[in-house]
Amino acid sequence: MLQALIDGILLGGVYGVIATGLSLVFGVLGVVNFAHAEFLMLGMYVAWFAWRWLGLDPLLGSVLSFVIVFAVGYVVQRTLIERVLKAPPAAQVFLTVGLLIAIENAALMVFGSEFRSVSVPYQVQGYRLGDIFIGAPYLYAFAAAVILAAALWLFLERSWTGRAIRAVAQDAMAATLVGVDTKRTYGLAFGLGVALTAFGGAVILPYITVSPTVGGQFVVLMFTVVVLGGLGSVAGALAGGIMVGVVQSMSTLIFPIQLQNLCLFVIFIAVLALRPQGLIKGA
Amino acid sequence: MRTLFTPSRAALLIFFVAAALLPFFVDPRGHLLRVAAMVLLFAAMAQSWNIVGGLANQISLGHAGFFGLGAYTSTLLFLKLGISPWIGMFAGAVVAGGAAVLLSIPTFRLKGHYFALATLAFAEVLRVIANSWADFTGGPVGLSIPFMGSQPAYFAFRAVSSYYWVILGLLAAVCLAFHLLASGALGYRLRAVRENENAAEVAGVNTFRVKLIASVISAALTAICGTVFAQFTFFFDPDSIFSLAGLSVRMAMIAIVGGLGTLGGPILGALFLIPLEETANAFLSSKAAGLSQFVFGVILIAAILIQPRGLMAWWPKPRRRRAEASRPAVAAPAAKGA
Amino acid sequence: MTSAPLDRRRAAGVMLAAGAVAFSLFAEPVRAAEDxxxxxxxxxxxxxxxxxxxxxxxxxxxxxxxxxxxxxxxxxxxxxxxxxxxxxxxxxxxxxxxxxxxxxxxxxxxxxxxxxxxxxxxxxxxxxxxxxxxxxxxxxxxxxxxxxxxxxxxKGTVFGEAQFDYATAIAKKAGEKIDKVAILYEDTAYGTAQAKGLRDAAKKAGVEVVLDEAYPLGITDVSPLVNKLRASGAQIAFPVSYLNDSLLIIRALRQQQIDIPVIGGAAGYIIPDFKKGLGDYAEGVLSVAAASGxxxxxxxxxxxxxxxxxxxxxxxxxxxxxxxxxxxxxxxxxxxxxxxxxxxxxxxxxxxxxxxxxxxxxxFDKTGLNTSAFPVFVQWRGEEPVTVYPPQAAKADPIWRGQTVK
CATH class of the missing domain: 3.40.50.2300 (Response regulator)
Incomplete structure (x- = not known):
């Protein structure tokens, strides 16, 4: 019981960081980005190559993932997403679907279809406290997620750019009037959003192998997290992530493991019906 | 409404006549006819989706759920009870309609992205159930339509052209349904709901009922497409028949690339996207793994960047003006409905 | 403004023409003369x-x-x-x-x-x-x-049966009696078919299946699975899975220092990436396979x-x-x-x-099945898997819990 709770929290913290990026993009740009999980995949590849060529541990390589994917995201936003910001929402959604197909298959062509996995010593280590067992890679990934979440909070609260992003999210017109370059801010927010997700991808590399289709495993999961936490809410996404992790983990105590996602989706629809603003208010 | 033959109607008529004659001019067992049948079937699916997605502007990403219910209902009825898929097809429509009612209870208040995500979860739930409940559904292995030669009473033909005409008939029926809904009283109310739900409510439109009717009709038609798809491709499994990327997104994509909420949109969208994908696959898939899908993705992005309103936006038509003219008229039909 | 509709019409025409060209490409047979x-x-x-x-x-x-x-x-x-x-x-x-x-x-x-x-x-x-x-x-x-x-x-069930029968046969030769086994499989066509074979073979052999658990493809955390496995007291684990799950399961077992033998069900267990992902931990892992180099x-x-x-x-x-x-x-x-x-x-x-x-x-027999084929067991030795069972195909003797079985 307690074991399942801890497993769930450790996993969910990382889901939270992965989904925070998606939530941020929606909150600021109002675009539901179906291609978001593809940036997770890119982040994982960056960290993998950093491990392979530079011998960097994925937990450190994640910084590189963050930086590189941020740049990619900024460019993608300025060249593609920017053009459909005023288009009907349906067109926005399907632009990102096209992006999803293109990125996934570009990755297949460039990186090949092999499943790539890093090999680091702590993958087979763990900590035991009485009856409770904690796998080292899950613990470290969770710690990295918490640190990044704290950094993000500081950035959004304290830095000028962070405040600009929040201002644009609240009222783009008013932000423009007080001198915020909204176009640039949109680009930064999108870059930041995908970079957060890429970071999350890098830190889970010790326990998830990367392949061009790895994003597909996370798309629905990410949306579930974001909706549970409230679309557009950054703090909500973190809490939503932990909730999803806990539901996945706890449900296996009662139901077959095969049905863990069924439980999740039923809760998801129920939450949407009862509290469409998400379970966590504010932030 | 004043003239019987507007350019768009003439174009539509020409399309259907040409489509009906196509099997006489191509190899009746060939691949071209098969692709053409897929174009028509995807057009019918996108048109069914268009009833909810276009008229009510509720972007559903879970229509594969209804599609799969149709395929499973008719196939299981046939495999277990020997009931002809022709009957099973309508049973599937009823099941899907029922599912639409159930789904609308928690989702009818939801708007935009929330609605899309809830429907997405709905199809995923069905997929997990079909995978897990193996005793009843056959599980992850999927279901095959038994090969039994030509048995028209059981929706089994030898010639591709027979399936083709069935699918063409289905498309015609779905288009007619869409047209009647769009131009009828329900269409006015749906449009009212789309433009301003609160205003419509205040003006006396029972928005829940209006949306419910539309989604039930849409779900039932999608389920019929599902049965036809199963009969035509002879096999399906949970992951492919409830597929988010393969079906739910594709139905919506065809309607949107073609022109959301227009009668001709789904047809144009299917005519554009399905052959494009087939061509890319035929010529590029042996070149490099992933290349054909990559090209498809890039063209999709380009299509949306060039014309975010869909291909129908290029179509010269009075329909657009009429649609816009109906915008301020929210109160009028509402009063009629009250 | 007057030319606008014309342009649109032309654009639509181009679109349709492009579609027609795409269609006509299909009609071209590309069959060479004597190939x-x-x-x-x-x-x-x-x-x-x-x-x-x-x-x-x-x-x-x-x-x-x-x-x-x-x-x-x-x-x-x-x-x-x-x-x-x-x-x-x-x-x-x-x-x-x-x-x-x-x-x-x-x-x-x-x-x-x-x-x-x-x-x-x-x-x-x-x-x-x-x-x-x-x-x-x-x-x-x-x-x-x-x-x-x-x-x-x-057939898939035959692979499952072989996975069970070969493993228990090797264990028996090594002097270990097997009473309890665990089956873990992903809920795909391949996983369920092979799990059925495993289950049937265990029943026939009178061996208790203490854990029989399907899990969704793309599972991100196998802790619940491994916790159940640990609690079950199984002597052998039979996972049937693709790569990521197989790496996760093996690593999680090592983390918790569970040292029961793991007999893989082909797919993820016998590809080069398995070794790349696990390094030395791949050594000695057994798996059923349809063939071996x-x-x-x-x-x-x-x-x-x-x-x-x-x-x-x-x-x-x-x-x-x-x-x-x-x-x-x-x-x-x-x-x-x-x-x-x-x-x-x-x-x-x-x-x-x-x-x-x-x-x-x-x-091939009447149904189209190759009747003379049978599955083999391979075991990771260094960079490649080596065929170790059954004896008529083996290139080396299997190693069971560190002991070479003749």
Whole structure:
């Protein structure tokens, strides 16, 4: 019981960081980005190559993932997403679907279809406290997620750019009037959003192998997290992530493991019906 | 409404006549006819989706759920009870309609992205159930339509052209349904709901009922497409028949690339996207793994960047003006409905 | 403003013309004069791409070898020409297979590693009366009484039974009596079929299955699974899974210092990435397999030279499948699909690439199943898996809990 709770929290913290990026993009740009999980995949590849060529541990390589994917995201936003910001929402959604197909298959062509996995010593280590067992890679990934979440909070609260992003999210017109370059801010927010997700991808590399289709495993999961936490809410996404992790983990105590996602989706629809603003208010 | 033959109607008529004659001019067992049948079937699916997605502007990403219910209902009825898929097809429509009612209870208040995500979860739930409940559904292995030669009473033909005409008939029926809904009283109310739900409510439109009717009709038609798809491709499994990327997104994509909420949109969208994908696959898939899908993705992005309103936006038509003219008229039909 | 509608009309016209051109391209048959054309359908993109690409490489290599050896001699040395098509999902299988049949005029079709895709494709080949030779091993494939389907390897349940029987046999030889086992499998066609075989074999042997758990494909955390496994007291774990889950399971067992033997169920356990992902922890892991490179060294060497990694079982079996088609053509002295099918049905060969199939021969029964084939056990030794069981195919003795079993 307690074991399942801890497993769930450790996993969910990382889901939270992965989904925070998606939530941020929606909150600021109002675009539901179906291609978001593809940036997770890119982040994982960056960290993998950093491990392979530079011998960097994925937990450190994640910084590189963050930086590189941020740049990619900024460019993608300025060249593609920017053009459909005023288009009907349906067109926005399907632009990102096209992006999803293109990125996934570009990755297949460039990186090949092999499943790539890093090999680091702590993958087979763990900590035991009485009856409770904690796998080292899950613990470290969770710690990295918490640190990044704290950094993000500081950035959004304290830095000028962070405040600009929040201002644009609240009222783009008013932000423009007080001198915020909204176009640039949109680009930064999108870059930041995908970079957060890429970071999350890098830190889970010790326990998830990367392949061009790895994003597909996370798309629905990410949306579930974001909706549970409230679309557009950054703090909500973190809490939503932990909730999803806990539901996945706890449900296996009662139901077959095969049905863990069924439980999740039923809760998801129920939450949407009862509290469409998400379970966590504010932030 | 004043003239019987507007350019768009003439174009539509020409399309259907040409489509009906196509099997006489191509190899009746060939691949071209098969692709053409897929174009028509995807057009019918996108048109069914268009009833909810276009008229009510509720972007559903879970229509594969209804599609799969149709395929499973008719196939299981046939495999277990020997009931002809022709009957099973309508049973599937009823099941899907029922599912639409159930789904609308928690989702009818939801708007935009929330609605899309809830429907997405709905199809995923069905997929997990079909995978897990193996005793009843056959599980992850999927279901095959038994090969039994030509048995028209059981929706089994030898010639591709027979399936083709069935699918063409289905498309015609779905288009007619869409047209009647769009131009009828329900269409006015749906449009009212789309433009301003609160205003419509205040003006006396029972928005829940209006949306419910539309989604039930849409779900039932999608389920019929599902049965036809199963009969035509002879096999399906949970992951492919409830597929988010393969079906739910594709139905919506065809309607949107073609022109959301227009009668001709789904047809144009299917005519554009399905052959494009087939061509890319035929010529590029042996070149490099992933290349054909990559090209498809890039063209999709380009299509949306060039014309975010869909291909129908290029179509010269009075329909657009009429649609816009109906915008301020929210109160009028509402009063009629009250 | 007046020219605007005209432009639109022109744009729409261009669109339709483009569509018409795309359509007309299909009508062009691309069949060369004297080559015999064989279709290859594999998932070259999507989640199963890795296995599809491996399988396609095997087929290509086989075609090169057959052509280099003089092609189909009874057809005047006709060369085999492969037409490859990507079928990432079952939804596209019907249409793609139809394309190969009617556009490329194939004499036979080889492929589709994935069971569901093969089932979908076989419904088309059966109706079009084109032989389909496959490696996919869901029981339904040969269970429908179809005439045009041929399966080179044993059925999925047979793999499950072998996974159980071989493991308990090795344990017995090593002096360990097995009473309790655990079955963990992903809920795909492949996982469920093989789990059924495992379950049946355990029942027959009177061994208790203390854990029998399916999990969703793409599971991110196997802790619940491993916790249940630890609590179950099983002496052997039989996981049937693709790569990521297999790495996760092995690592999680090591983390918790659970040292019960893990007997893999093919797929993820016998590809180069398994070793790359686990490093030294791969050493000694046993898995069931449909074939192994050390059974056909000449093919394995060519594969390694060309693609840089050891040959996987899907590549070997698909190479054998293509060779079966070639031998059938040789025998039929024809590339007519019907005659090729009849020749396949009566084929009885122990030469050529058939040697790569454990048992060394290809002979199909009435349902299209290769009756002489059986699964093998491979064990990781250094960089490659080595065949260790059953004795008639083994290249080395199995090691059970650190002890070499004679």
């Amino acid at each position: 015999v054309v064989v279709g290859v359908i594999q998932p070259l993109s999507g989640p199963n791409a890795q296995f599809g690409i491996g399988a396609q490489r095997g087929t290509e290599l086989a075609a090169e070898m057959i052509n280099a050896a003089g092609g189909i001699k009874s057809l005047g040395g006709a060369k085999i020409k492969l037409v490859a098509a990507d079928v990432p999902t079952p939804n596209t299988a019907a249409s793609t297979t139809q394309r190969l049949i009617s556009q490329n005029g194939v004499s036979a079709v080889v492929g589709a590693f994935v069971s569901s895709t093969t089932l979908a494709a076989s419904e088309v080949t059966e109706r079009a009366q084109i032989p389909l030779v496959t490696f996919a091993f869901a029981d339904q494939i040969t269970g429908r009484g179809y005439d045009y389907i041929f399966q080179v390897s044993p 050390d059974l056909i060294p000449e093919l394995a060497a060519k594969y390694k030279e060309k693609y840089g990694s050891f040959i996987t079982h899907e590549a070997i079996i698909h190479a054998a499948a293509l060779d079966a088609v070639a031998q059938a053509m040789e025998k039929a002295k024809s590339s007519d699909p019907q005659k090729v099918r009849d020749a396949l049905a009566t084929l009885d060969t122990c030469t050529g690439l058939a040697k790569g199939v454990p048992g060394g021969c290809i002979k």
